[in-house]
Amino acid sequence: MAGLGPLARIARLGSNLCRNHRLIFNKSSQRRGIASCIDPAQGLTDEQKEFQKVAFDFAANEMAPHMAEWDQKEIFPVETMRKAAQLGFGGIYVQPDVGGSGLSRLDTSIIFEALSTGCVSTTAYISIHNMCAWMIDTFGNDEQREKFCPDLCSMEKFASYCLTEPGSGSDAASLLTSAQRKGDHYILNGSKAFISGGGDTDVYVVMCRTGGKGPKGISCLVVEKGTPGLSFGKKEKKVGWNSQPTRAVIFEDCAVPVSNRLGEEGQGFGIAMRGLNGGRINIASCSLGAAHASVQLARDHLLVRKQFGETLSNNQFLQFKLAEMATKLVASRLLVREAATALQEGRPDAVSLCSMAKLFVTDECFDICNQALQMHGGYGYLKDYAVQQFVRDIRVHQILEGTNEVMRMIISRNLLTES
Numbered sequence: 001m002a003g004l005g006p007l008a009r010i011a012r013l014g015s016n017l018c019r020n021h022r023l024i025f026n027k028s029s030q031r032r033g034i035a036s037c038i039d040p041a042q043g044l045t046d047e048q049k050e051f052q053k054v055a056f057d058f059a060a061n062e063m064a065p066h067m068a069e070w071d072q073k074e075i076f077p078v079e080t081m082r083k084a085a086q087l088g089f090g091g092i093y094v095q096p097d098v099g100g101s102g103l104s105r106l107d108t109s110i111i112f113e114a115l116s117t118g119c120v121s122t123t124a125y126i127s128i129h130n131m132c133a134w135m136i137d138t139f140g141n142d143e144q145r146e147k148f149c150p151d152l153c154s155m156e157k158f159a160s161y162c163l164t165e166p167g168s169g170s171d172a173a174s175l176l177t178s179a180q181r182k183g184d185h186y187i188l189n190g191s192k193a194f195i196s197g198g199g200d201t202d203v204y205v206v207m208c209r210t211g212g213k214g215p216k217g218i219s220c221l222v223v224e225k226g227t228p229g230l231s232f233g234k235k236e237k238k239v240g241w242n243s244q245p246t247r248a249v250i251f252e253d254c255a256v257p258v259s260n261r262l263g264e265e266g267q268g269f270g271i272a273m274r275g276l277n278g279g280r281i282n283i284a285s286c287s288l289g290a291a292h293a294s295v296q297l298a299r300d301h302l303l304v305r306k307q308f309g310e311t312l313s314n315n316q317f318l319q320f321k322l323a324e325m326a327t328k329l330v331a332s333r334l335l336v337r338e339a340a341t342a343l344q345e346g347r348p349d350a351v352s353l354c355s356m357a358k359l360f361v362t363d364e365c366f367d368i369c370n371q372a373l374q375m376h377g378g379y380g381y382l383k384d385y386a387v388q389q390f391v392r393d394i395r396v397h398q399i400l401e402g403t404n405e406v407m408r409m410i411i412s413r414n415l416l417t418e419s
């Protein structure tokens, strides 16, 4: 496989791994094709269609058959993620010289949307891992990039993003975890809350205070598992996102080499926010995948379920609801792709568009999935049917990577201050 470019590598491995392009969601799915008006391949280049198909195939064959079990048994599917990494999905927008696929933000969104149709929770973790790998690739020096990125891109090692603390969530710049410099080490004390992958991952990208109050006193350190003084809280019990663990990450006199600092002292908050701009597109893309799958599940159910002597698809109220869901899905996809393009091009509207995409898409896609559950009636509430898992898994997208209220703050600040 050596010598092949990232796209060729993805396509070659994908065609070996996955023969059938189909979405397996639940026992009653009719596995019909995709209506052209909601087809996520519309408007893409041939190359994008190629790796999108690989991602859809991987979702259908390697993830969807297990998504209910991973949820119910709370399994972190390490080997499946490593298989995804073989396709180039461990460092999608990381540069190729350190093992990444070197793809664009739009390409990344296309891949995460497709993967999420097979398991939102697992894909969302992969998206956080990608964000961390990108932060090290972008803000790390050569030594740091070479030390961490290859193992992250292959998912030999897994990463976590550590910003939130028990006392600082939306007001992230008020974080208290301290890093006091002693010689060639920082001594970390404090704790992080709600850390995705926490305890099961190897590399922790930690925002901590090396200076005074506010964002300018924050630095970014990479803390490796096994460092004395690093420990973890209990695994949280969650509504969704059950295929990935969430734990507190605790630092007690944890000595981290100064050489593990990304960027300069005081740049950590900016690095964290730069990571989150892409993270917000990625999370919105995961919501899109869930909504896309749910629209198809709802359509299939309406076509087969009979009440009052005819299929539900003959009922105009439900027809109109389905049309609204499809319209919201396509509008959401357009906004995500526009935000991804803006970020890729470094446009001045990128930060606001990423926030708009996260706000609009995670809200609308939650409504789509919830409506799809409603269309299934009582069956939608049963764990045999995938639609309930899509609802549970994407609910948290309205809360994390900046709540949707915080997204409104960012967008309105831009509207009111930029002239």
Ligand SMILES: Cc1cc2nc3c(=O)[nH]c(=O)nc-3n(C[C@H](O)[C@H](O)[C@H](O)COP(=O)(O)OP(=O)(O)OC[C@H]3O[C@@H](n4cnc5c(N)ncnc54)[C@H](O)[C@@H]3O)c2cc1C
Residues within 6 Å of the ligand: 128, 160, 161, 162, 163, 164, 168, 169, 170, 171, 193, 194, 195, 196, 197, 238, 241, 246, 396, 399, 400, 401, 402, 403, 404, 405, 406
């Ligand atoms: C499953 C899960 C995984 C997570 N993974 C990670 C992770 O990997 N890394 C990480 O760092 N964090 C992670 N988080 C944390 C997440 O980012 C925070 O929960 C989120 O930022 C909100 O912070 P909070 O929970 O403290 O809520 P708070 O900040 O206490 O907010 C509570 C409510 O008040 C609203 N609110 C707060 N301030 C305002 C305001 N000024 N105006 C209007 N409304 C306001 C909020 O929008 C929210 O609705 C995760 C959370 C969950 C649930």
